[in-house]
Amino acid sequence: MKKVFIMATAVCLAVTAVAQNNSNKFRNTIYYAVSFPNAIHHEAEISMTIPDAPAGAFRVRMSRSSPGRYATHEFGKNIYNVKATDTQGNPLSVKQVEGDVYEISDHPDVVKVSYTLFGNHTDGTYVGIDASHAHLNMPAAFMWVTGSDMVKRPVKFEFNDLDKYGWKVATQLKHEADNVYSAPNLQYMMDSPVELSNLKTSKWEVVNTNGKKQQMAIAVHSDDDQSVVDAFAKQVQKVVLEEKAVFGEQPDYDYGSYTFLDDIYPTDFGDGMEHRNSTSIVDRGEKIAGNEKDLLGTYAHEFFHSWNVERIRPKSLEPFNFEHANMSNELWFAEGFTQYYGEMLLVRAGINSIDDYTGTVGGLVNSVLATPAPGKYPPTQMSRYAVFVDAGVAIDATNYSNIITSYYYYGGATALALDLRLRAEFNLTLDDYMRQVWLAHGKPEKPYTIPDLQNILGRLTNPKFAKAFFDDYIYGVKKNDYAGLLDKAGLILQKFAPGKGWMGRIQGRPANGGFMITGSTVSNTPVYKAGLDADDIIIKIDGKEIKDQSALADMVKDKKPGDKLTVNYKNRTGDHEAVIVLEESPALQVVTYEKAGKELTQQQKDFRSKWLSSKVK
Known part of the structure; x- marks a missing residue:
């Protein structure tokens, strides 16, 4: 009762203030009260009190996009029982004018x-x-009042039922008092x-370069002691300090603190x-214990965003549009870098070894050299496709395997190449570049464009x-010499399966006496070149029945590039026969000189050390 009384009192004060002295302190504030009488069935009851409501008809709505997400989402589907009243509880007319928009006249x-x-979908969206x-x-939880003046108003939240469930x-949000935040x-x-739960916190202090003390914390809802x-927080501290060293x-x-919600x-x-x-941060594991390394990768990525994206911000994301997803050309930098x-910083922090990191590097390089999309489309176009693929849902078939590669990995591979080239050609580092971008755009919070990024690189190196x-x-699709660049650090880029026959990955399932292809075949694979695609049903290969993935694998396991397989398949146009000419897989891997039995030169040792050793002083 005490907590509910806080919000009721605040609303009454707001109304009184408007009537008596037009006090800005209360007149502008929008109040949300959040209660959980039916949490076991995944429901919350939310009320939004709007003092000094706009004159005439006005609208409230749910969002269709969310910060950090780049595709459109329909959050309005999960609210119902929408009502409007005055302060005495007398009903007002409310009309649903769109799926997620309501009008009060x-x-x-x-x-x-x-x-x-x-x-009932616990994730970041x-x-x-x-x-x-x-x-x-x-954005998935709270309605809001449309209008340029209304979105500028301060807001307060009261979270009720905390004692009932034992939640913290x-x-x-700024903590105002008890269970009230703003x-x-x-x-x-x-x-x-x-996050409202019986969470466990661990806090520490970081003294920033300007001498200001900042409180860092992890707040974890898990089954861990x-x-x-x-102990996990101590590992997170190492990552935090390495990221601070970059910039x-x-x-x-704001408010002198940063919190990892987990x-x-x-x-x-x-x-x-x-x-x-x-x-x-949301993870499908059992708990932190035994899952530390995987979690730290997410922690490292998301914390880097407190510079890159949150403050080093693309102009295309400003202001963020909650009615429809913003499209951006810059996600190769914002997400990819x-x-x-x-x-990479997990290696500098001592969390991962160089051998752990070779798998990551191999993944980045494969994303641009072993898949078809980067050969046709530049990072800017992959960034624009985020409006469709960033947790977007499509029930119809797409051709994504041929026209899209992740801007995370495309941009990551670009960052890898730029870092190694700056080190090799200019005795500079990507850290130097990121620091200059931070000073020019992040620290003053001045949104950037791609020409801005190019100009900063030109000042750091040379315009040419x-x-x-x-x-x-x-802007183009040319690819860096990854083999030559990696060699400077004593890393070898080589074929993953040299001399072995490969037809390409085929997604499918048993159907109609054979194996039906369920996804688009990929344009740089032998199976695509042989003319097979989604919905074709493979009946036999070289006379042997094919009914599952293992049977497909058996057909190529002893084959070599150039070997031919005769495929009998059917589709709506009838029965067909095709010949698949096997090739060598384009997949690559990265190994250290040491694992390959080669000796590092002193120059390679120094290059690798300067790249991957800790920068914390």
Whole structure:
């Protein structure tokens, strides 16, 4: 009762203030009360009180996009029982004008909108509610009032039923009192996820370069003991310091703190979602214990975003549009360069070994050299495709395997090449470049464009190099000499399966007496070149029946490039026969000189050490 009384009192004060002295302190604030009477069935009850409501008809709505996500999402599907009343509870007319938009016409100065929220998808984008916790991504949870003036208003939240469930609150929202939190405006509110649970925290202090002390914390909802959480926090500290060393300083976090919100449970949906002063990390593991390395990769990636994306911000994402996803040409840098650093810094922090890292490097290189899309499309176009692929849902078939490669890995491979080239050609590093981007655009929070990134590289190196790099590798589809660059660090880029026959990966399932191909075949594979594609049913290969993946694998396991397989298959046009000419797989791998039995030169040792050794002083 005490906690509910807080919000009721605040609303009454707001109404009184408007009537008596038009106090800005209360007149502008929008209040949300959040309760969980039916958490066991994944429901929350939410009310939004709007003092000094807009004159005439106004609209409230759910969002269709979310910070850190680049595709459109339909959050409005999970709210219902939408009602509007005055402060005495008298009903007002509310009309649903679109799937996620509601209009209120005749109304008093203060309007209360209430609704039921359903959420059973715990990740960085949606909402997860049960008796153990409420994991709230704000755009997926909260309606808001449209209009340029309304979105600038401050907001306050009251989270009720905390004692009932034994929950504590973790969020980057400002803590006002007891269970009340605030945000200065809608943009900040939407960028502030909330975890309500019996979470465990571990905190430490970082002294920034300017002498300011900042509180860092992990807030974990998992089945781990506090000792496990504390030990894991010490590993996170190492990553935090390595990332600070890249830029020379941490951002000045709002309210002097940064929090990693972490929810770990097998029924979760794995995700990591960056925010201005926090990050939402969700993992499908049993617990932290035994899963530390995988988790640290997500922690490293998302924390790097507190510089790159949250403050070094593409102009295309400003302001963030909650009614429809922003399209960006720059995600190869925003996400891709972050992908590169998130993995590489685990080596600098001593979490991963060089042998661990060779697999990561191999993955980056394969993403641009062994798949068809990067040969046709530049990183800018892959960035634009994010509006379709970043957790977007498609029920119809797509040709993504031939036209898309992840901008995370495409950009990560580009960052790898630029880092090695700066070291080899200019005695500079990608750290130097990122620091200059930070000083020019991140620290002053001045959104950038691709020409801005090129100009900074030109000032750091020379304009000719910068223009050629961007023309060839950002706007164009030319590929760097990864083998030569990696060799400078004593790493060998080589074929993954030399001399072995390969037909390409075939997605499929048993059907109609054979094996039906269920996904598009990939254009650089022998099976594609033989004319087979989705919905074709393979009956026999070289006279042997094919009914599952293992039978397909058996047909090529002893074959060599150039060998031929006769395939009998059928589709809607009838029965067919084709010949698959096997090739060598384009897949590559990276190994150290040491594993290959080769001796490193001193120059290679020095190059590798300068690249991958700790930079924390």
